[in-house]
Every structure is written in C-alpha cells, then in structure tokens.
Amino acid sequence: MEPLAPIKSAKINRWLPYWAVLQADFRQTLRSWVYRFWVLISVLAAAGYLLYRFGIAHEAGMVQYASKLISDLLRWSVLGSVALIIALTGGSISSERGIMADSVLSRGISRYQYFLGKWHARLIAVVGTFSIMGLLALTSSFFLFHVDLSLFGSLMALATLVAFLAVVTTCGVTVSAISNSTVLGIAILWLVLYGAGFALALLPAPIMTPVRVLDNLPNTLQGHYDLAVLGKLIGWSALSSVGMATVGLVYFSRRDV
Numbered sequence: 001m002e003p004l005a006p007i008k009s010a011k012i013n014r015w016l017p018y019w020a021v022l023q024a025d026f027r028q029t030l031r032s033w034v035y036r037f038w039v040l041i042s043v044l045a046a047a048g049y050l051l052y053r054f055g056i057a058h059e060a061g062m063v064q065y066a067s068k069l070i071s072d073l074l075r076w077s078v079l080g081s082v083a084l085i086i087a088l089t090g091g092s093i094s095s096e097r098g099i100m101a102d103s104v105l106s107r108g109i110s111r112y113q114y115f116l117g118k119w120h121a122r123l124i125a126v127v128g129t130f131s132i133m134g135l136l137a138l139t140s141s142f143f144l145f146h147v148d149l150s151l152f153g154s155l156m157a158l159a160t161l162v163a164f165l166a167v168v169t170t171c172g173v174t175v176s177a178i179s180n181s182t183v184l185g186i187a188i189l190w191l192v193l194y195g196a197g198f199a200l201a202l203l204p205a206p207i208m209t210p211v212r213v214l215d216n217l218p219n220t221l222q223g224h225y226d227l228a229v230l231g232k233l234i235g236w237s238a239l240s241s242v243g244m245a246t247v248g249l250v251y252f253s254r255r256d257v
Helices: 016-031 033-060 066-089 094-103 111-144 151-178 182-201 210-215 217-221 227-254
Strands: none
Touching: 016 033, 016 111, 033 066, 033 111, 066 111, 066 151, 066 182, 066 210, 066 217, 094 151, 094 182, 111 151, 111 227, 151 182, 151 210, 151 217, 151 227, 182 210, 210 217
C-alpha cells in the first residue's frame, strides 16, 4: 500500500471577522445619506467660495492670498463637519443593537473585533475623505490665487485638523458603544464636544488649543509654525483617540447587547 499523504491543517485567520466588519461598515458608511450629504455640502461650499473669491479678484483686480482664503475654508469646513461627523458615527453601534446578538456576534465575531472593525471603518472614511477634500482645496489655490503657501506648512495644518476630526470620530463610536439610544448618544456628543471646545477656548493664551490652531491657520499654511507644539497636539489627539477607544472597547465587551 502506498503511504497516505499527510493531511495539511487549514490555516485559520483569526482576524478575518475583523476585516469583514471593517469592509462591510466602510461600504455602509459610503452609502449613508449623512456621509453623502456631508461630502456634497463640503464640495459645493468649497467650490462656490473659491470661485466667488476668484471672481472678485479677477474683476476688481484685488490680490487674494491663498493662505487667508484656504484657512477660512478649512476652518469653516472643520466646524461644519463636526456636527455631521457626530451624526455619522453616533449610531455606528447603537443603531444595530437590536440585531447585533443574532446576526453578528453569534457568528464567531468577538466583541473586540466588532468594535475595532466599526471604529477603524469610520476613521478611514472620515479621515480619508477630509484629507482628499483638503488636498484638492490646497491644489486648486495654486491655480486661482496668489500663492503664499508652504508645502510643509500646508501638510502640517491639514494633519493637525485631521487629528482633531479623528478624535471626534472616536468619540462618536465610543459613545455609540456605550449608549442604548442613537439619539441620546448624538445629543451627548454634541454637548460634550462643543462644551469641551468652549472650555478649552478659556485657557490661558500660551496654551495651544484647537480654537487657537484654527485662528492661527494662515500662519501655519505659510510655514510659520512651531513643529514641537503642533506635533505635541497631534500626539495628544492620537493618545486621546486610543484612550477613548479603549474605554469603549472594554465597556462594550462587558455589557449585554
């Protein structure tokens, strides 16, 4: 008799459920009306504002500095995006709580993988979309206005704003994992985030806060910035995101669904 061939054991990818949740939620986010509304409003507002300012410069012969115009555009884009990002992330988990136990968690997906998949999918969608829109706005300014932008300053300003929005996204997913109600979670997020922004604005002037970063955007875009200060802000933002996500992950893993 011929010897039997050795049986090869199948390699199990333990993170396959995580990738499945991430891909499914990412596609769901892109199809969400809140996401599409956010992108549509942002693009139309940016295009309208830039064309309006370009028209004034062309007709009146006024010099339009890109740093001032792009800083205004980025500032209002961030402030307007926060409300829609809260709505986009505030129901990421709580909206599925009624069907979660039967349709998701009973199929070999751990709560850790489920939470991480949801969190990372929303992060990629928000951070990726805002980064692309910001880069397009910066690129268009080179063709429309008097360019006084610094490449590294522009990238640093965009990276700082992206770090702030990542914190907002993480807050939304974390509160969604803790709260039973999507509406209640969104209301709590609005109160906490806008209240925190108001409280930070009252800190002494030497302390760099998100509000002061937005006010200082023209200088940053021109390349006049303190790398250590902005780097520290980005680092604290990343640490805050990881800390809040850890709280949400631990709480979600121990509660009933």
